[in-house]
Amino acid sequence: MKVLDRVLADPHADAAALRTLMDAYAQMGDHSKIQSVVDQLHADVKKDPGNFQAALALAEGYRHLQQPDKANQVLNQILAHTRVGSNEVLMVAQSFAQMSNFPKLEASLNKLTSLAPDSPEAWYDLAALEGQQGRSQDALSHLRKSLVLSAERRKQNPRARDLKAEAQKDSRFGPLPETTEFQELIGLKRIDLEQPRAGRLKK
Secondary structure, three states: OHHHHHHHHOOOOHHHHHHHHHHHHHHHHOOOHHHHHHHHHHHHHHHOOOHHHHHHHHHHHHHHHOOHHHHHHHHHHHOOOOOOOOOHHHHHHHHHHHHHHHHHHHHHHHHHHHOOOHHHHHHHHHHHHHOOOOOOOHHHHHHHHHHHHHHHHHHHHOOOOOOOHHHHHOOOOOHHHHHHHHHHHHOOOOOOOOOOOOOOOOO
């Protein structure tokens, strides 16, 4: 505790150190110390709203304190910042996913595709979310975009992540893999389960 408190009292402790410190306090169940870290992170973010690492840590601190509304507010501010980059937006999306805030998760993924339009994973995750929501046409459209980009990447690097293979077993797409459109997109052959009709000629 003395070592942790020494870090907490250090005015030069950066966001990464404070985040690690907060996780340690959380494991101990020391909410008063988590609040102290949150107060310090809040001051850092207020001083510099473009300090995204501190803001992300602050949102995590609010989640530790069971204050989702404040966490959402911080994440929304990051998302709306004019200088936010794709890496920060990805971390914001992950935070919204952890809180099961699907509308904000979708907004984050949409922003991610605009900031990183050549990222197969950005389009893939958006398609998977839409698949979870039963929005088949949107999911198929964005999955197609993802698979095209993935295929182009694998031409340059055959060891790159194979999103087509992953899509075949990704449960987030729900019943979508059973549709003709999905199977045509993936390149699978449909199995004809229809029983032979009476009188049909056999080859």
